Amino acid sequence: MSGEHVWHEQILPFMYEELRQYFKDQLAHETGRKNSSSWYELRLRVGVHPELITDQGELWLDECRPTTLSDLRQVLHYMSQSSYYALEQELEQAYLTLPGGHRVGMSGQMIVDGGQKFSLRHISSLNIRVARETHGSACPLLPFVVVGGRVLNTLIFSPPAAGKTTMIRDMARCLAGPRHPDERCPGKTFRVGIVDERSEIAACYFGVPQLDVGRRTDVMDHCPKAVGIVRLLRSMNPEVIITDEIGLPEDVTALKEILRCGVAVITTAHAGSLKDLLQRPWLEEIIRGRLFDRFIQLSREPKPGTIRGIWDADGKSLAAVATWAG
Amino acid sequence: MGWVITAKITASLCLLGASVGWGWTITSLLLRRPKELREMRTALQMLETEISYAGTPLPLAVQMIKQRLTGQTSLFFERLESEMMRHHLAGEAWQRSVDVLYPSMAWTREDRSILLALGPTLGLSDKQDQLKHLRLCQERLAEAEQSAAERVDEKVRLYRSLGLLTGLLLVLFVW
Numbered sequence: 265m266s267g268e269h270v271w272h273e274q275i276l277p278f279m280y281e282e283l284r285q286y287f288k289d290q291l292a293h294e295t296g297r298k299n300s301s302s303w304y305e306l307r308l309r310v311g312v313h314p315e316l317i318t319d320q321g322e323l324w325l326d327e328c329r330p331t332t333l334s335d336l337r338q339v340l341h342y343m344s345q346s347s348y349y350a351l352e353q354e355l356e357q358a359y360l361t362l363p364g365g366h367r368v369g370m371s372g373q374m375i376v377d378g379g380q381k382f383s384l385r386h387i388s389s390l391n392i393r394v395a396r397e398t399h400g401s402a403c404p405l406l407p408f409v410v411v412g413g414r415v416l417n418t419l420i421f422s423p424p425a426a427g428k429t430t431m432i433r434d435m436a437r438c439l440a441g442p443r444h445p446d447e448r449c450p451g452k453t454f455r456v457g458i459v460d461e462r463s464e465i466a467a468c469y470f471g472v473p474q475l476d477v478g479r480r481t482d483v484m485d486h487c488p489k490a491v492g493i494v495r496l497l498r499s500m501n502p503e504v505i506i507t508d509e510i511g512l513p514e515d516v517t518a519l520k521e522i523l524r525c526g527v528a529v530i531t532t533a534h535a536g537s538l539k540d541l542l543q544r545p546w547l548e549e550i551i552r553g554r555l556f557d558r559f560i561q562l563s564r565e566p567k568p569g570t571i572r573g574i575w576d577a578d579g580k581s582l583a584a585v586a587t588w589a590g
Numbered sequence: 591m592g593w594v595i596t597a598k599i600t601a602s603l604c605l606l607g608a609s610v611g612w613g614w615t616i617t618s619l620l621l622r623r624p625k626e627l628r629e630m631r632t633a634l635q636m637l638e639t640e641i642s643y644a645g646t647p648l649p650l651a652v653q654m655i656k657q658r659l660t661g662q663t664s665l666f667f668e669r670l671e672s673e674m675m676r677h678h679l680a681g682e683a684w685q686r687s688v689d690v691l692y693p694s695m696a697w698t699r700e701d702r703s704i705l706l707a708l709g710p711t712l713g714l715s716d717k718q719d720q721l722k723h724l725r726l727c728q729e730r731l732a733e734a735e736q737s738a739a740e741r742v743d744e745k746v747r748l749y750r751s752l753g754l755l756t757g758l759l760l761v762l763f764v765w
Contacts, residue, residue, distance in 0.1 A: 338679075341679050341680075341713070341714070342679075344647065344713070345647040345648060345649050345650075345713075346647075346648050346649075346674065346679050346680030346681075346683075346712070346713035346714075347645075347646075347647035347648045347649075347651075347680070347713045348713055348714055348715055348716065349641055349645060349713070349715065349716050349717040349719075349720050350645045350646070350647045352645065352716065352717060
């Protein structure tokens with residue numbers, strides 16, 4: 265789908281009238297149509313002009329009036345299909361997913377109920393991030409991850425915003441076989457299970473993946489990792505389980521359980537280097553326990569998705585390259 | 591002379607038919623009202639269940655309720671569904687559907703205002719608040735239904751007899 269279509273069909277229907285009209289006017293011009301694929305974030309804040317983030321940098325939409333509280337409410341009503349009550353879980357986590365996999369971050373006044381339950385009440389900012397899939401970014405990694413027809417337990421690490429989630433999404437797509445017939449190639453595919461706690465990998469909308477995570481993939485959406493991993497293992501009999509950002513003790517316990525069940529695991533963690541990774545509590549235990557066969561470091565320089573290095577379970581470097589995988 | 595008698599008989603039959611028909615129309619409206627109010631209450635109960643247990647978004651909930659209903663009230667939910675599909679906010683769609691369907695339903699002005707009061711809150715708050723508003727509307731509809739049922743008992747025979755008697759009176763005038 266072209267950038268123009270994405271904006272027309274999947275983003276603008278949720279906007280308030282004036283902003284919708286502004287973008288329609290922009291997209292009516294040749295330049296706007298061409299640039300639309302580089303618009304990847306739209307930020308709406310009460311009392312401030314809308315801000316459009318593009319590949320070239322920030323763009324303040326001064327031609328539009330500053331966003332009002334009632335504009336934001338209108339946007340939220342469209343996004344919730346006029347059913348604010350249906351967003352309870354989303355308001356607790358401060359983000360929601362739109363059809364097409366676009367993510368909307370929210371901030372404002374957080375209400376704490378009994379010190380346990382959090383929920384956003386008065387929303388003052390919205391951040392609409394356009395979903396962009398990078399097909400093929402995991403291809404250079406496959407020979408290191410799939411060895412002898414078997415998927416190896418892999419931990420991908422990097423600082424934030426270096427493309428870990430994009431990488432594991434494409435990894436799922438490659439391992440399970442792309443959904444689109446034109447992208448398929450001969451070769452073994454696997455039953456993949458994704459535990460997507462924050463709906464970032466498959467970007468599910470009412471439980472249905474909006475991004476291509478492969479045709480043999482089953483997704484457990486909005487589910488805590490520790491719970492989802494065990495449930496998925498019991499219910500869907502996956503050969504590979506993919507999940508994002510492990511770090512909590514219960515995640516590690518669940519991982520240890522499935523790593524001993526013969527199911528391969530591909531996961532990610534925040535760390536600047538292999539040394540940092542070893543210093544993270546809980547992770548050190550599974551790394552030193554040689555539960556992972558491959559460690560892959562990504563970098564956001566020069567571009568997110570750059571493979572910085574690949575190591576085996578003994579810490580031996582298999583490839584120390586700076587290749588952009590996109 | 592023959593044609594005068596024929597005309598008088600025809601006029602009498604027409605007048606009698608019309609007034610009996612009027613009596614029956616009024617009573618059928620009286621009979622329909624508690625039924626339609628009951629149907630609407632059932633529909634709101636279904637909506638309450640959808641919201642409280644599944645958190646189903648309104649467009650989907652309305653579609654499901656429409657399929658489960660029969661009778662006039664299903665027309666209301668059909669209209670509501672199409673109004674929501676036309677990109678109206680739920681409250682706006684609710685209000686428009688009440689206004690459009692009002693002439694063809696047996697609702698009184700009071701019933702209409704009970705239903706309209708639900709519109710501005712629909713979908714705009716959290717689960718608990720939505721349930722509160724839905725329950726309040728159901729309670730008010732139940733009260734209206736009870737008074738409508740009492741009215742049926744009192745008035746049905748009256749309007750039917752009144753229709754017949756008015757017809758007979760008019761026939762007397764003709765002759």
